[in-house]
Amino acid sequence: MQIEKSTFQFLKDLQKNNNRDWFTENKPTYVKAQQNSKDVFAAIHHNLQMHDEIEKSKMMRIYRDVRFSKDKTPYKSRFANSYSRLGKSLRGGYFICLEPQNSFLAGGFWEPNKEDLFRIRKEIEMDASEIRGILKDPTYQKHFGNTFESFGELKTAPRGFDKDHPDVDLLRKKGFIATKKFTDQEVLSEDFVAKVDESFIALRPFFNLFSDILTTNLNGERI
Numbered sequence: 001m002q003i004e005k006s007t008f009q010f011l012k013d014l015q016k017n018n019n020r021d022w023f024t025e026n027k028p029t030y031v032k033a034q035q036n037s038k039d040v041f042a043a044i045h046h047n048l049q050m051h052d053e054i055e056k057s058k059m060m061r062i063y064r065d066v067r068f069s070k071d072k073t074p075y076k077s078r079f080a081n082s083y084s085r086l087g088k089s090l091r092g093g094y095f096i097c098l099e100p101q102n103s104f105l106a107g108g109f110w111e112p113n114k115e116d117l118f119r120i121r122k123e124i125e126m127d128a129s130e131i132r133g134i135l136k137d138p139t140y141q142k143h144f145g146n147t148f149e150s151f152g153e154l155k156t157a158p159r160g161f162d163k164d165h166p167d168v169d170l171l172r173k174k175g176f177i178a179t180k181k182f183t184d185q186e187v188l189s190e191d192f193v194a195k196v197d198e199s200f201i202a203l204r205p206f207f208n209l210f211s212d213i214l215t216t217n218l219n220g221e222r223i
Helices: 005-016 020-025 027-049 114-126 129-136 138-144 192-202 204-214
Strands: 054-059 079-085 093-098 103-109 176-182
Touching: 005 027, 005 093, 020 027, 027 054, 027 079, 027 093, 027 192, 103 192, 103 204, 114 204, 129 138, 129 204, 138 176, 138 192, 138 204, 176 192
Parallel strands: none
Antiparallel strands: 054 079, 079 093, 093 103, 103 176
């Protein structure tokens, strides 16, 4: 199972013709491209279930909510899917986005609630060595570099934390996300689904550590 060239061509054409008239005229092409992407997302889901427990898989709608957006184009020029891990003990989630010249996968903790974020920050404050160990791991670095992405960071340490803490760069983060980009050529290759799974497997030490943090207190006792 792989992404077809025609699927990416549809997305490229949509980028240039993002209006309802064009979309309506090309609806049959959209349906084929959507199904191709859905099949690939299903194959990725199948692979994930071989080594993780997934509670929910959700394909994002192509229709944009423009009510509160400055960008009034009606459609997203991408296909994307999220995978949620099972239950309270297996935290974190996976994400994949297929878009010409902007394809990527991600995994981690996008917008943790305030309780979870506070617990992670307290762990960092007490001892960030295990978290730093993830960032230094060769397998993690091969796929994701040596950092966590975050959709938004504080300018200084959060309230109640030392602004001169040696790990303030981690304390400032509002989320903890690993990301990996793909070229169009990589997305269209026959082994793309396998490459995605290889990267998702590389996330497990990260997920395992953060799941452990979020299900224990600072003494390491289960909560």
